Structure formats: structure tokens, C-alpha cells
Amino acid sequence: GAGVSQTPSNKVTEKGKYVELRCDPISGHTALYWYRQSLGQGPEFLIYFQGTGAADDSGLPNDRFFAVRPEGSVSTLKIQRTERGDSAVYLCASSPTLAGRNNEQFFGPGTRLTVL
Amino acid sequence: AQSVTQLDSHVSVSEGTPVLLRCNYSSSYSPSLFWYVQHPNKGLQLLLKYTSAATLVKGINGFEAEFKKSETSFHLTKPSAHMSDAAEYFCVVSDPEEYGNKLVFGAGTILRVKS
Structure with a gap:
């Protein structure tokens, strides 16, 4: 079956612009x-959702970052007023239930964000 | 404090020789441990996982790892390297009591395989 997909695969933007990344x-x-x-570096946690609600957003670096999952399926990560330091690969993962001791997280290919 | 420490940022081996990628973790409770592999321009793929069953875990592509609680280690091994093993490898810890439901990644080890 289909795995986790992320769009776009690459995004180049200018400092100060707004971007949306989809999973x-x-x-x-x-x-x-x-x-x-x-x-x-290794991947660093940003946020996770159980259903539609953000169960833990403690990894979001500041209030320029926001994520939604309005129908409990597709999620969008939104970054306002982008800065050069936001340049990174943004990875999305999903699991059948909350991943913990016995569940694996399945990763998408990532979106490479470059802020000029 | 560093939750997962991968002791080597780069490892280089010749094809056909053994592979050892070292990982130490810190956890106050009973963690689950994973190894993921990331090939260039590809997504993260699970190699193997330890979740409190057998301490010697076998994964895909001939890789295995041994959980040693006394040493807080979870080193990844393979008896004979193949060119296709060249990639970046991440040791990962999961412990809901300590870290919630997120995965905590090490910094990664880049494996180079020489012909």
C-alpha cells in the first residue's frame, strides 16, 4: 500500500515569506x-497529533511554527516569516496508534526547505 | 543530557568485512530502541527494533543489534558489508515515561563501504 507522502519534495523561498508543507x-x-x-544532525521532534488534536507541540521552536490536522488525516506544517535558520528537511511520520514501546513510526521522504 | 549517543560520526569498512556502529543511550525507565537507515534522497527505513523481548534483535539485510542494559548500549552489527549498505544510520530511543510519544534520534553515523 501507499506509504507516507510529503509535498513538495523541495521548497525554496525567500526570507520573510510564508510556507506550507503537507503530509x-x-x-x-x-x-x-x-x-x-x-x-x-539527526531528526528532532516538532509536534505530534492523535487524531485532530495536537497532543504534544513541545518541539516547535517558536510561535512562527504551527501545524494543523483538521480532519484527522492530512496535516500541514505552516511556517511564518521564514528565516535562513529554518532551512532543513522536514520529515513527517505516522503510526497506527500513539507510538511508544511497541509501535514503529513510518516516515515520509521529507520536504527539503531552503530559505534564501 | 544527551539521550542517544552515536559514538562515531563516520565509519569506513571494506566490502565483505564486518560492520559495527556503536550506540549508547540514557533512560531512567525501560526504553525501546530502534535503528533506522537513511539512503541519500530516500526516507528513513526501520532496520530493527528492541521492545523488551529478546535482547538480540535481528533486522533486515543481515543486520542485528544487542540490547545490553548494564552497558546502556545498543550496537548495530553485520557480519559482511555490502556496497548497498552505504548510508546514514540512526540509533533511536523511545520511552513514553521519559520522552512522551516522540522518538529521540542520535546524530547519525555515515557508513562508507569501500570496494
Whole structure:
């Protein structure tokens, strides 16, 4: 079946602009996660959703970052007033339930964001 | 405090020789541990996972890892490297009591395989 998909695969924008990154999870997966991977580092947690609600947004770096999942499926990560330091690969993952001890998170290919 | 430490940022081996990628973790409770692989321009793929069952875990493509609680280690091994193993490998910890439902990644180890 289809895996996690993310669009666009690449996004180049100018400093100060607004961007939206989209994630389509695996059908039926109730938990959805966003991570950010900066150059030379491992992915870092941003936010996760259980259904439509953000269960933990403690990884969002500041209030320029926001994510929604209005119907409990597709999610959009929104970044306002982008800065050069936001340049990274943004990864989305999903799992059948809240991932914890026994569940694997399935990752998408990522969106590479470049802020000029 | 660093939750997951991958001891080598780069490892280089010759094709056909053993692979060892080292990982140490810190957790106050009973973690689950994973190894993910990331090939260039590809998504993260799960290699194997430890979730409190057998301490020696076998994964895909001939990889295996051993959970050693006394050493807080979860090193990844493979008896014989193949050219297709060249990629970046991430050791990952999951512990709902300590970290909530997020995965905590190490910084990654880039594996180079020489012909």
C-alpha cells in the first residue's frame, strides 16, 4: 500500500515569506508526527497529533511554527516569516496508534526547505 | 543530557568485512530502541527494533543489534558489508515515561563501504 507522502519534495523561498508543507499519512494511521532534520544532525521532534488534536507541540521552536490536522488525516506544517535558520528537511511520520514501546513510526521522504 | 549517543560520526569498512556502529543511550525507565537507515534522497527505513523481548534483535539485510542494559548500549552489527549498505544510520530511543510519544534520534553515523 501507499506509504507516507510529503509535498513538495523541495521548497525554496525567500526570507520573510510564508510556507506550507503537507503530509499525507498512511491510511488509517491515527498518530502523525513532524520532525526537522538540520544538516549533519539527526531528526528532532516538532509536534505530534492523535487524531485532530495536537497532543504534544513541545518541539516547535517558536510561535512562527504551527501545524494543523483538521480532519484527522492530512496535516500541514505552516511556517511564518521564514528565516535562513529554518532551512532543513522536514520529515513527517505516522503510526497506527500513539507510538511508544511497541509501535514503529513510518516516515515520509521529507520536504527539503531552503530559505534564501 | 544527551539521550542517544552515536559514538562515531563516520565509519569506513571494506566490502565483505564486518560492520559495527556503536550506540549508547540514557533512560531512567525501560526504553525501546530502534535503528533506522537513511539512503541519500530516500526516507528513513526501520532496520530493527528492541521492545523488551529478546535482547538480540535481528533486522533486515543481515543486520542485528544487542540490547545490553548494564552497558546502556545498543550496537548495530553485520557480519559482511555490502556496497548497498552505504548510508546514514540512526540509533533511536523511545520511552513514553521519559520522552512522551516522540522518538529521540542520535546524530547519525555515515557508513562508507569501500570496494
